[in-house]
Amino acid sequence: KQEVTQIPAALSVPEGENLVLNCSFTDSAIYNLQWFRQDPGKGLTSLLLIQSSQREQTSGRLNASLDKSSGRSTLYIAASQPGDSATYLCAVIGGGSNYKLTFGKGTLLTVNP
Amino acid sequence: DAGVTQSPTHLIKTRGQQVTLRCSPKSGHDTVSWYQQALGQGPQFIFQYYEEEERQRGNFPDRFSGHQFPNYSSELNVNALLLGDSALYLCASSTQDAYGYTFGSGTRLTVV
Numbered sequence: 211k212q213e214v215t216q217i218p219a220a221l222s223v224p225e226g227e228n229l230v231l232n233c234s235f236t237d238s239a240i241y242n243l244q245w246f247r248q249d250p251g252k253g254l255t256s257l258l259l260i261q262s263s264q265r266e267q268t269s270g271r272l273n274a275s276l277d278k279s280s281g282r283s284t285l286y287i288a289a290s291q292p293g294d295s296a297t298y299l300c301a302v303i304g305g306g307s308n309y310k311l312t313f314g315k316g317t318l319l320t321v322n323p
Numbered sequence: 324d325a326g327v328t329q330s331p332t333h334l335i336k337t338r339g340q341q342v343t344l345r346c347s348p349k350s351g352h353d354t355v356s357w358y359q360q361a362l363g364q365g366p367q368f369i370f371q372y373y374e375e376e377e378r379q380r381g382n383f384p385d386r387f388s389g390h391q392f393p394n395y396s397s398e399l400n401v402n403a404l405l406l407g408d409s410a411l412y413l414c415a416s417s418t419q420d421a422y423g424y425t426f427g428s429g430t431r432l433t434v435v
Contacts, residue, residue, distance in 0.1 A: 214365070244423060253329075253413060254366070254426035299365055309379050309421040310356065313365030 212237045216300055216314035223290055224322050231285040231317045233300030238281050241305030245274050245285050248297045248316070257298075258285070262305070290321045325350060327427035329414050335433045336404050342432060344399040348416030349425045354378075355397040356424070357389060358413040366413055372397050373419055401432075409434045 213236045223229055233243075242261045246254040258267045258274040260283070266275040273286040287294060297318050301311040328347040336342050348355050354373045358366035368381035372391035386402045395416075401408055411431050415424040 241421065242423070246426070251411070251431065253327075253428040254415075256423065256425060259423045301365075303421055307379070309354075309371055310368040310381065311358075311366070311415070311424060312368070315363070315365045 212240075212302060212304060212312045214300060214302060214312050214314040216298075216317050218317060219315065220318040220320075222320040222322065225290060225292060227290050227321075228286070228288050229290055229319070231287070231298050231300075231319070233283040233285070233314055235281045235283075235302050235312075237304070238278050239305060240278065241303040241308075243274075243276055243283050243300065243302050244311065245272075245283075246299040246301065248299060250297075254299065287319075290319075292321050292323050295319055295321050327414055327416050327425050329412075329427035329430050331430060332428065333431045333433075335435060338404055338406060338434055340404050341400065341402045342404060344401075344412055344414075344430045344432070345396070346399070346414030346416075346427060347396045348414075352416035352418055352425065353395050354417045354419050354421070355391055355395065356415045356417070357397070357399045358415065359383075360411040360413060360429075362410075369399070404434045406434050408432065 217232045245257045260276045271288040297316040299316045301313045356371040357369040360366040370380040391397045411429045414427045
């Protein structure tokens with residue numbers, strides 16, 4: 211059974227800091243990995259998707275890496291802004307006939323002005 | 324280009340009642356999944372529909388059922404509501420190869 215863990219559970223940083231969010235998964239046989247952002251009480255916004263054959267993806271100030279063999283992914287946020295405050299969720303898709311996303315509990319990020 | 328649309332946004336029901344939630348997928352997507360998210364938790368997979376059939380199901384009781392229509396839209400039905408069914412229900416759409424998912428804004432269900 212796939213399990214996804216996100217560390218830390220919460221993070222508070224001053225504006226302008228670079229930060230790293232961590233995600234680990236127990237079964238390395240994944241199809242791809244997706245990072246999402248969730249604002250309080252809202253739906254999920256996709257940030258980055260990394261296919262199992264890729265090592266990293268970048269979008270603006272965000273960079274996500276994937277080390278499938280060790281079951282780890284990191285989301286790097288450069289020059290953080292107060293508008294980045296949200297919960298960040300990591301999810302993996304198993305592949306084969308397993309189409310579901312398995313999520314971690316998320317990291318609650320607060321960026322202070 | 325419209326993304327995933329869910330209705331209603333909020334709903335209050337009494338224990339024992341039945342509820343239907345609706346979802347229209349993103350244009351170009353033919354697969355719809357439903358997730359339940361309790362407060363402070365990650366979303367939990369309920370089931371996925373493709374070609375109007377349930378393709379995969381998570382660990383949820385039979386009180387949770389669904390349907391997909393020929394236009395790819397979907398409904399989630401929950402019977403005999405329990406207080407523990409109170410949660411944010413999220414719909415996600417994708418192409419059939421599950422390459423990546425797009426989520427809707429969710430329906431907040433409160434059971435009293």
